[in-house]
Amino acid sequence: MSHSTSSETSTALFTDRYELTMVDAALAHGTADTECIFEVFGRRLPGARRYGIVAGTGRLLELIRDFRFGDPELSWLRENNVVSARTLDWLSNYRFSGDIWGYREGEAYFPNSPVLTVESTFAEGVLLETLILSVLNYDTAVANAATRMVTAAHGRPVAEMGSRRANEHSAVAAARAAYIAGFDATSNLEAGRTWGIPTMGTAAHAFSLLHETEEEAFRAQIAASGPETTLLVDTYDVEQGITTAVKVAGPELGAVRLDSGDLPTLVLEVREQLDSLGATQTKITVTNDLDEHAIAALAAVPVDSYGVGTSVVTGSGSPAAGMVYKLVARKDNDGDWVAVAKTSEGKVGVGGRKFPVRRLNGSSVAVEELIYVGDGPETTPARSELERPLLVQLVSGGRVDERYTGPAGTALAREHRAHILTELPADSARLGRGDPALPTRFAK
Amino acid sequence: MSHSTSSETSTALFTDRYELTMVDAALAHGTADTECIFEVFGRRLPGARRYGIVAGTGRLLELIRDFRFGDPELSWLRENNVVSARTLDWLSNYRFSGDIWGYREGEAYFPNSPVLTVESTFAEGVLLETLILSVLNYDTAVANAATRMVTAAHGRPVAEMGSRRANEHSAVAAARAAYIAGFDATSNLEAGRTWGIPTMGTAAHAFSLLHETEEEAFRAQIAASGPETTLLVDTYDVEQGITTAVKVAGPELGAVRLDSGDLPTLVLEVREQLDSLGATQTKITVTNDLDEHAIAALAAVPVDSYGVGTSVVTGSGSPAAGMVYKLVARKDNDGDWVAVAKTSEGKVGVGGRKFPVRRLNGSSVAVEELIYVGDGPETTPARSELERPLLVQLVSGGRVDERYTGPAGTALAREHRAHILTELPADSARLGRGDPALPTRFAK
Numbered sequence: 050m051s052h053s054t055s056s057e058t059s060t061a062l063f064t065d066r067y068e069l070t071m072v073d074a075a076l077a078h079g080t081a082d083t084e085c086i087f088e089v090f091g092r093r094l095p096g097a098r099r100y101g102i103v104a105g106t107g108r109l110l111e112l113i114r115d116f117r118f119g120d121p122e123l124s125w126l127r128e129n130n131v132v133s134a135r136t137l138d139w140l141s142n143y144r145f146s147g148d149i150w151g152y153r154e155g156e157a158y159f160p161n162s163p164v165l166t167v168e169s170t171f172a173e174g175v176l177l178e179t180l181i182l183s184v185l186n187y188d189t190a191v192a193n194a195a196t197r198m199v200t201a202a203h204g205r206p207v208a209e210m211g212s213r214r215a216n217e218h219s220a221v222a223a224a225r226a227a228y229i230a231g232f233d234a235t236s237n238l239e240a241g242r243t244w245g246i247p248t249m250g251t252a253a254h255a256f257s258l259l260h261e262t263e264e265e266a267f268r269a270q271i272a273a274s275g276p277e278t279t280l281l282v283d284t285y286d287v288e289q290g291i292t293t294a295v296k297v298a299g300p301e302l303g304a305v306r307l308d309s310g311d312l313p314t315l316v317l318e319v320r321e322q323l324d325s326l327g328a329t330q331t332k333i334t335v336t337n338d339l340d341e342h343a344i345a346a347l348a349a350v351p352v353d354s355y356g357v358g359t360s361v362v363t364g365s366g367s368p369a370a371g372m373v374y375k376l377v378a379r380k381d382n383d384g385d386w387v388a389v390a391k392t393s394e395g396k397v398g399v400g401g402r403k404f405p406v407r408r409l410n411g412s413s414v415a416v417e418e419l420i421y422v423g424d425g426p427e428t429t430p431a432r433s434e435l436e437r438p439l440l441v442q443l444v445s446g447g448r449v450d451e452r453y454t455g456p457a458g459t460a461l462a463r464e465h466r467a468h469i470l471t472e473l474p475a476d477s478a479r480l481g482r483g484d485p486a487l488p489t490r491f492a493k
Numbered sequence: 494m495s496h497s498t499s500s501e502t503s504t505a506l507f508t509d510r511y512e513l514t515m516v517d518a519a520l521a522h523g524t525a526d527t528e529c530i531f532e533v534f535g536r537r538l539p540g541a542r543r544y545g546i547v548a549g550t551g552r553l554l555e556l557i558r559d560f561r562f563g564d565p566e567l568s569w570l571r572e573n574n575v576v577s578a579r580t581l582d583w584l585s586n587y588r589f590s591g592d593i594w595g596y597r598e599g600e601a602y603f604p605n606s607p608v609l610t611v612e613s614t615f616a617e618g619v620l621l622e623t624l625i626l627s628v629l630n631y632d633t634a635v636a637n638a639a640t641r642m643v644t645a646a647h648g649r650p651v652a653e654m655g656s657r658r659a660n661e662h663s664a665v666a667a668a669r670a671a672y673i674a675g676f677d678a679t680s681n682l683e684a685g686r687t688w689g690i691p692t693m694g695t696a697a698h699a700f701s702l703l704h705e706t707e708e709e710a711f712r713a714q715i716a717a718s719g720p721e722t723t724l725l726v727d728t729y730d731v732e733q734g735i736t737t738a739v740k741v742a743g744p745e746l747g748a749v750r751l752d753s754g755d756l757p758t759l760v761l762e763v764r765e766q767l768d769s770l771g772a773t774q775t776k777i778t779v780t781n782d783l784d785e786h787a788i789a790a791l792a793a794v795p796v797d798s799y800g801v802g803t804s805v806v807t808g809s810g811s812p813a814a815g816m817v818y819k820l821v822a823r824k825d826n827d828g829d830w831v832a833v834a835k836t837s838e839g840k841v842g843v844g845g846r847k848f849p850v851r852r853l854n855g856s857s858v859a860v861e862e863l864i865y866v867g868d869g870p871e872t873t874p875a876r877s878e879l880e881r882p883l884l885v886q887l888v889s890g891g892r893v894d895e896r897y898t899g900p901a902g903t904a905l906a907r908e909h910r911a912h913i914l915t916e917l918p919a920d921s922a923r924l925g926r927g928d929p930a931l932p933t934r935f936a937k
Binding site: 068071075078112125179180210212213219242248250252253256270274284286308309311364371375381389396 | 507517575686728734752753818837
């Protein structure tokens with residue numbers, strides 16, 4: 050037990066107790082080292098959406114790299130009799146040494162898409178279940194919502210500003226997932242620092258209320274940030290606020306922000322007033338309880354950009370992506386791979402290692418999520434030129450592929466999402482509830 | 494800039510950029526030190542519930558204590574031109590030095606209840622907005638859902654096991670909030686370590702699938718954990734699983750767990766089978782996509798305990814409590830307190846410092862959330878014996894009252910929730926959508 054990982058950096062106790070009790074029992078019984086394959090998938094798309102966007106992968110890889118049991122964790126487990134001394138010793142040497150494959154971060158997914166595949170011993174793989182699902186279920190829920198908002202915005206920039214409506218750490222992850230799904234910026238400073246996402250923000254109603262007059266507040270803000278800033282004009286009276294804003298900043302005022310009121314009507318009035326004051330280049334940004342449907346409803350009025358809060362960080366009605374982590378194959382006592390699955394009523398699984406491809410037609414439009422099923426990792430499916438393989442290797446013998454981590458991995462995922470969206474059928478952009486844009490088919 | 498707070502422990506960048514740009518402008522304009530009062534409240538109860546439970550306060554106090562800008566934060570802000578050099582210098586010395594009052598953690602709240610009151614300079618107080626709302630909005634959303642589940646369970650124990658359906662840090666906060674709202678245990682090990690919450694968990698379907706037979710898996714688990722463990726019996730066939738479980742563990746088997754199927758029917762069959770095998774003391778725990786309504790629907794069948802996942806960690810339909818942080822009063826240039834509020838259409842506020850009391854009838858049943866409104870902190874409302882004051886001081890001159898922090902503060906909050914629930918009218922226990930159990934009234 051030579052590790053000294055501090056409690057602040059170790060991710061090892063972000064784990065359900067039963068993962069450790071299973072390791073404990075398997076070690077004692079001699080089955081802990083059985084070679085296994087675990088897969089992550091969702092049985093359906095949350096909210097009856099047309100497609101989902103995988104997010105969290107790059108963040109997850111860093112957490113898996115840091116998944117170690119240090120002295121503080123081991124002491125706590127010992128004092129609380131969670132596992133045996135033998136298991137504590139095993140945990141003290143834990144370092145994931147297997148392989149992980151997965152959908153690229155930013156990739157579209159569908160019901161039963163095997164978005165992550167873990168190949169390792171039983172004990173090494175089962176220990177990561179909770180952490181893997183926590184990251185993928187939250188980040189993907191945000192990306193699933195965000196991609197629809199970006200589509201609904203038809204090219205107008207969208208900023209994420211929901212930090213205050215999510216746990217303080219979730220807020221950082223949400224900013225990242227929304228950015229991957231096509232958002233342009235975030236209000237969250239830690240997301241800027243950790244993931245290299247552009248940050249934005251100027252002032253709240255409190256700043257206007259702090260000063261004796263709105264004009265004084267606007268003067269203070271412009272003195273600090275210049276006339277290209279965004280002024281919040283709906284603290285007292287919008288029409289008066291805009292008059293004051295243009296008086297103080299001049300027609301070079303960057304933008305006005307509207308955070309309340311009936312936006313479709315208000316935006317038209319505001320545009321007219323700004324134009325009449327000569328502020329024809331001043332932009333209008335709106336931020337009042339928007340979701341993908343509210344954004345779509347504003348398509349016909351001259352909004353220049355959107356700020357989205359609650360709905361994106363809470364997955365717009367589906368705050369968890371509903372992914373599960375299942376043992377799908379293991380080696381038997383003879384060393385042969387055996388497909389395994391729960392078979393009792395409800396939540397029945399499909400055993401065996403999956404090799405997903407996206408089948409395209411001659412015009413490079415996706416027509417099917419085709420999942421070849423083998424027994425173990427050595428099975429390779431037949432493929433045609435019109436089948437795009439969906440799995441990439443993320444971890445090899447415990448070594449994380451660093452291209453997918455950090456700010457660079459985040460930017461790569463954002464590019465990937467933009468790229469693959471062009472491949473999906475037009476139906477995928479529909480906001481209404483319905484069937485997935487692609488059918489999923491299993492094939493031997 | 495002598496601080497060296499590491500990026501891992503500083504909570505300072507869990508902050509929206511506009512908080513810093515407002516401080517920047519206010520420092521330049523000379524208004525940063527204006528004495529202010531900010532309040533946190535929700536305009537309505539999410540999900541048309543009858544009451545809410547405040548949660549997150551103890552956790553928040555620790556985060557406020559650690560809210561410092563260290564060299565890594567300051568360097569990043571400087572490199573990204575977020576604020577001026579003068580503001581960076583001010584931030585380097587930042588330490589909240591004001592007062593904070595609030596509802597006790599575990600207290601019931603209603604629309605417009607001022608659950609937290611921050612008295613400080615503008616700059617000191619505005620800087621905490623995002624962090625305060627992040628913590629209270631998420632933790633309270635979980636507690637709001639959890640308290641209904643506990644009520645629906647009618648005294649049967651309820652365990653939180655939703656870590657996999659929430660961001661990995663949210664999972665820890667959710668376990669804590671659910672515990673405060675009356676849950677009995679969590680699957681989350683970090684919640685056990687950090688907040689002293691009892692942890693539980695035995696095995697997943699993967700453990701059964703790892704072994705050649707279900708019987709072998711059960712033998713392995715019992716060898717490690719004893720016959721008092723909980724066996725998961727629905728991997729292959731429930732009836733066969735129970736026969737095997739009792740064969741292997743004997744009638745002293747602790748419990749069986751059901752994680753799929755039509756529970757109201759299944760539980761009756763399982764109880765009958767267990768009794769017929771002599772396992773009359775063996776308990777039944779169920780864990781299949783439960784929420785408060787599913788729990789209520791199981792009241793008539795012999796379930797012994799519930800495990801709740803997704804629905805509790807995502808606030809059962811309302812994943813953010815919708816609380817806001819508003820400037821309600823400031824000192825004017827003459828040193829007098831002035832009530833302030835946004836007045837334009839939509840999101841109109843009530844200015845002035847609030848002094849909330851819960852008014853009780855002669856039988857000690859609550860009848861009203863009565864909110865006295867003053868201008869500044871020195872106004873004290875008239876009170877009768879039947880008015881229970883709701884604010885306690887949490888921070889005095891920047892010093893956190895440690896009684897409310899850590900595992901002890903968490904246990905205290907759980908006791909408080911159990912206590913105050915006895916004071917609410919019977920109507921508060923109804924699960925259907927409707928009006929708040931108490932009306933809220935403002936009074937001068």
